[in-house]
Amino acid sequence: xxxxxxxxxxxxxxxxxxxxxxxxxxxxxxxxxxxxxxxxxxxxxxxxxxxxxxxxxxxxxxxxxxxxxxxxxxxxxxxxxxxxxxxxxxxxxxxxxxxxx
Numbered sequence: 713x714x715x716x717x718x719x720x721x722x723x724x725x726x727x728x729x730x731x732x733x734x735x736x737x738x739x740x741x742x743x744x745x746x747x748x749x750x751x752x753x754x755x756x757x758x759x760x761x762x763x764x765x766x767x768x769x770x771x772x773x774x775x776x777x778x779x780x781x782x783x784x785x786x787x788x789x790x791x792x793x794x795x796x797x798x799x800x801x802x803x804x805x806x807x808x809x810x811x812x813x
Contacts, residue, residue, distance in 0.1 A: 743759035743760060744762065746759050750773075755771055755772070
C-alpha cells in the first residue's frame, strides 16, 4: 500500500471512511435488490433484501451520477481481472425465464 503522502485526498478519505465502517461504529446493511426513482431535486434509492425494503437513500443528482460512475469502475475492474462479464439482475431474470426455471 502506498505511503500516505503518495495518496490522493479522495484515497485518504476512502481509507478513513472504510476504517470507521470496519470498526463497527456504523451499521452494515446487506441488500440484494433495489428500486430507484427521482424527484425534481433528488434521487431516491430503496435497498431491498429478498424483496422487502431495507433502507432508503436520498441524494442529489450529482452524487447519484458520481456513485453510478464509481460503481461502474468497480464492476469493470472485476470483469477485467476475472475475464468474466458480470450479469445484471435483468440478465439473470431473462435467462431464467427463457429456460422456464
